[in-house]
Amino acid sequence: MKRAFKASDTQTSLFDALIQAQKRFGSDKIIIEDQDRKPLSYGMFLAGIFGLSRLLKRHLGDEGRVGMMLPTSSGGAVSFFALHALAKVPVMINFTSGQANVKAAVQTAQIKTVLSSRRFIENAKLEDLVDSMKSYVRIIYLDDIRKEITTTDKLFALAASKVPNLFVKKTKASDIGVILFTSGSFGSPRGVVLTQSNLVSNTRQIEAHIELKPEWVAFNPMPIFHSLGLTGGVILPLLAGLRSFQYPSPLHVKVIPGLLKESKASLLFSTDTFVNQYARSGEPEDFKTLAFVVCGAEKVRDETHNLFQTQFGGVPILEGYGVTECSPVVAVNFPDNNHYGTVGKMLPEMEARLEPVDGITGGGRLWVKGPNIMGGYINIDRPDVIEAPKDGWHDTGDIVNIDDEGFVRIMGRAKRFAKIAGEMVSLTAVERIAEEVWPDNRHAVVAISDDKKGERLILITDKDDADVSRLTHWAKENGAPVLAIPKKILKVEAVPVLGSGKTDYVTLQKLAEVDSKAA
Structure with a gap:
């Protein structure tokens, strides 16, 4: 059964939602794994969180916001929640955006420290970026500070994992959950402030929209600086009781199909570009455990749909629609009612309105409102001010059509129209x-x-x-x-x-x- 959306979902802090999931599914349930092949149960995941948070507390002092430049991995997920255990705000650094945008993100979020990993920097060949960053921000390498852990720290982590409510620093649902930066596909990235309520609400909206089975495995190769990779790929499985397999890069198109098979993946979060490449590189048996694929960020081509229909046993590709400012999911198709060419129906608890656009018929500019709409923007010229959406409505900047059944069709970005x-x-x-x-x-x-x-x-x-x-x-x-x-x-x-x-x-x-x- 689908999980009903409850009013209390909007009043739950992110860490409280994690603790609720642990109680619901059991401390021994394996919940997350990555390419190191060291699966973690809820209890082990919480122990890792409290062990790391104890180390970070010694290094971060009273810093309220802390940068994260880490791969999609169990360690990345542990680090994210370790900051929350200290009531600190994770600021996700897009290490692919270039030196200028990284510096702007650091200045906009007003952070003094970025958490990273020497192993990751070396594997991703980010040495030049890190060298430039050292002139304006401190880098803490997690593989270095983990060497500092003592027996006392380990005992603390174990005890805290048993009664996490007693050890986590309390926060409110209305507090900031994460600061992300828009992709910059059309201009300079902007800082997006998502509250803890936004993140929890969006996962609960997804659960109320599509039935997710606790025995499923979610495969997430999307970067955690991207809202789909963070909310859909990391937070949703943890809160919904799905085991997840975290993989550091969607670009490894020859490796990922085999891992889908090995991990017995039920769900795959990705984009059309990457899924199409996986289909071309993989074999039919690599995809046979998939219940469906969720694609966002760009339109799914007919060719990609056809590949999965004809060669991979009819695995449905559910096209969805999300924007960072909406935590990010706004609409998504259904496994049993998949309308190709649309991005599905709006999630529960969302309102939509279409504003007319001169010269465009059959659609309008989409505005949305709901519990997943961001706390607001922060900009480099006024970093202390969070610019909240007026009356809770967010202008997506997309021109859409909504049919009589409620299915949404994206016509294009407002700025992606030319006057000829x-x-x-x-x-x-x-x-x-x-x-x-x-x-x-x-x-x-x-x-x-x-x-x-x-x-x-x-x-x-x-x-x-x-x-x-x-x-x-x-x-x-x-x-x-x-x-x-x-x-x-x-x-x-x-x-x-x-x-x-x-x-x-x-x-x-x-x-x-x-x-x-x-x-």
């Missing part, structure tokens, strides 16, 4: 045309200014023999408007993506503008 000869053209829709013509390749469309028509479209693709005539022919055959066909194609070795799996439109826009000036 007075007509509004969805850049997302243009990308879909390219995907229809060349389904085995990755494509992106940007708009640049044009003196005659206002804006013009540039298709950027990794298809080395792509040509405009193929697009024009498809448009004529399928009744697509001529305005939707790019007149210019830029060919690249690989279309750049962010660490979250989203297309890096900032880099692509610069590439198109430089090419235009050079022409």
